[in-house]
Amino acid sequence: MKISFASDALFSWQSPVVVVFATKNEPLAGPPALQTLLHQLTHEEFDGSEKKLLLLHTAGQLPAERLLLVGLGETKELTLETVRRAAGLAAKKLRDVGLTRAGVQIRADLPDCPVADFAGAVVEAVSLATYQFNQFKTSDNHSTQLESLTLALPTDVTASSIRAAIDRARIIADATNYARSIGNLPGNVVTPAVLAHYARQLARQYRLKCTILNQAALRRGQFGGLLAVGGGSTHEPHLIVLEYQPPTPGRHASPIALIGKAITFDSGGISLKPSEKMDEMKFDKCGGVAVLGTLRAAAELRLPIPLLGVIAAAENLPSATSYRPGDIITSYRGKEKRGVTIEVLNTDAEGRIVLCDALAYARQRGARTMIDLATLTGACVVALGPHCAGLLGNDLSLQEQLRAAGQRTGDRVWPLPLWPEYKEMIKSDVADHKNTGGRYGGAITAAAFLARYVGDTPWAHIDIAGTAWTSEEKPYHPKGATGFGIRLLVDWLSRSCGPLQQEMGIPQS
Ligand code: BES
Ligand code: MN
Ligand code: ZN
Numbered sequence: 001m002k003i004s005f006a007s008d009a010l011f012s013w014q015s016p017v018v019v020v021f022a023t024k025n026e027p028l029a030g031p032p033a034l035q036t037l038l039h040q041l042t043h044e045e046f047d048g049s050e051k052k053l054l055l056l057h058t059a060g061q062l063p064a065e066r067l068l069l070v071g072l073g074e075t076k077e078l079t080l081e082t083v084r085r086a087a088g089l090a091a092k093k094l095r096d097v098g099l100t101r102a103g104v105q106i107r108a109d110l111p112d113c114p115v116a117d118f119a120g121a122v123v124e125a126v127s128l129a130t131y132q133f134n135q136f137k138t139s140d141n142h143s144t145q146l147e148s149l150t151l152a153l154p155t156d157v158t159a160s161s162i163r164a165a166i167d168r169a170r171i172i173a174d175a176t177n178y179a180r181s182i183g184n185l186p187g188n189v190v191t192p193a194v195l196a197h198y199a200r201q202l203a204r205q206y207r208l209k210c211t212i213l214n215q216a217a218l219r220r221g222q223f224g225g226l227l228a229v230g231g232g233s234t235h236e237p238h239l240i241v242l243e244y245q246p247p248t249p250g251r252h253a254s255p256i257a258l259i260g261k262a263i264t265f266d267s268g269g270i271s272l273k274p275s276e277k278m279d280e281m282k283f284d285k286c287g288g289v290a291v292l293g294t295l296r297a298a299a300e301l302r303l304p305i306p307l308l309g310v311i312a313a314a315e316n317l318p319s320a321t322s323y324r325p326g327d328i329i330t331s332y333r334g335k336e337k338r339g340v341t342i343e344v345l346n347t348d349a350e351g352r353i354v355l356c357d358a359l360a361y362a363r364q365r366g367a368r369t370m371i372d373l374a375t376l377t378g379a380c381v382v383a384l385g386p387h388c389a390g391l392l393g394n395d396l397s398l399q400e401q402l403r404a405a406g407q408r409t410g411d412r413v414w415p416l417p418l419w420p421e422y423k424e425m426i427k428s429d430v431a432d433h434k435n436t437g438g439r440y441g442g443a444i445t446a447a448a449f450l451a452r453y454v455g456d457t458p459w460a461h462i463d464i465a466g467t468a469w470t471s472e473e474k475p476y477h478p479k480g481a482t483g484f485g486i487r488l489l490v491d492w493l494s495r496s497c498g499p500l501q502q503e504m505g506i507p508q509s
Contacts, residue, residue: 010152088129088476120165127173176483179293183481187265191235192313206299230314232322237314257367261374262288269347286468287373290485312354334360343431379442381466388412390463392447411488
């Protein structure tokens with residue numbers, strides 16, 4: 001999609017369509033011809049309510065052939081998320097009627113909504129909303145795509161003042177769509193080795209360092225968790241490590257680690273899942289895929305802090321070589337003298353078992369902060385539904401920063417407690433701990449399990465089981481993988497840069 005700028009005079013453009021954003025029950029600024037058009041509309045037809053769209057033929061009253069009115073809702077409730085949703089709906093409307101070029105009004109007059117943020121939100125949402133996963137559709141009846149957007153800037157706004165926001169929005173949306181494209185691939189196409197291949201490809205393209213541990217290397221390193229979970233599949237488990245080094249200075253600072261669960265298919269293993277909706281467990285790799293997307297965006301944005309991505313990739317299948325309920329396994333020892341022993345009570349609680357190896361590895365590598373993303377528990381979906389991810393960890397200020405980043409980006413996260421009582425729930429009679437804590441508080445006992453591996457490193461755990469994919473189309477999320485976590489983490493990383501650089505003694509530009 002081509003994006004260009006032009007200064008105002010939107011209503012004199014000879015474009016197939018011009019898109020205008022309106023707040024609820026407030027007049028729209030524009031020339032008399034526009035006012036005449038709007039005058040003919042009843043309140044029911046268009047009042048600027050959220051989710052409302054109205055596509056009109058201008059019949060010569062404006063130079064543009066059509067006018068698309070897009071509702072933003074009440075001015076006092078407006079956030080960037082409102083803008084993203086409205087722009088997403090608008091973009092899909094244009095696509096559905098086969099329009100490929102549009103002029104879009106950028107508003108600079110909305111309270112608490114800087115013009116660069118508005119423009120960035122529009123570009124981000126248009127790109128996210130029109131993403132399609134059609135790689136396996138062999139008939140070529142692909143719908144038309146938006147080819148070019150011209151942003152109409154108010155006369156007092158220069159293109160250079162919003163260019164950075166636009167570039168950033170495109171980088172982030174492209175990284176999210178990249179992650180969606182991998183997330184949507186089924187288990188027969190993406191195996192742990194294939195995921196490792198994608199990581200290598202990404203590393204080549206964005207000059208990241210990439211280290212892959214295959215099954216043999218995992219055995220040598222005694223990654224007992226990944227080996228146990230991946231042992232039931234003929235597709236061997238892999239630990240994928242990606243490292244981003246910023247352009248000087250921050251090179252030698254210790255990295256922020258992003259850790260992702262990537263179960264390429266989760267059947268439950270010997271503790272087999274019911275078959276209903278089991279197909280959705282192809283999305284059980286989305287935590288790992290979000291790590292790929294975040295590293296891609298971070299590298300493209302040249303963020304000034306080093307990052308360490310660790311992806312634990314395995315397939316969880318029942319077979320003669322599967323791990324079993326009752327097994328006692330030993331996780332990767334990392335910095336410790338010995339690995340932690342785990343009593344496996346349910347082979348379907350596999351995410352925490354691959355993650356503990358990855359967390360121990362990241363800690364051993366000297367991560368200053370660790371954030372993991374995982375489609376970890378159905379219990380998290382029960383607790384919070386599909387509208388936010390669960391947020392747990394050992395550092396309240398990190399949690400607050402992430403919560404705020406979620407609020408800004410729409411990748412919302414919400415805290416759950418992690419008190420010592422929950423650790424009691426996973427005590428084992430025969431090992432250091434067990435991999436399930438019973439029926440209640442499942443999202444929390446899963447996090448309590450992970451907590452054992454992070455030591456005192458500041459750590460946040462984001463349970464994306466309810467947000468990693470959607471079975472209902474949303475304003476800027478088509479059905480399937482959402483790419484959740486990338487916009488969240490890139491926002492958090494960008495904002496942490498300043499303070500972190502200071503802490504690391506890096507002079508800030
Ligand atoms: N990948 C699932 C969690 C999941 C379930 C994600 C539904 C999205 C939707 C995870 O590996 C799992 O199976 N967790 C179990 C844990 C239980 C056995 C303690 C669960 O949540 O049922
Ligand atoms: Mn499972
Ligand atoms: Zn799983």
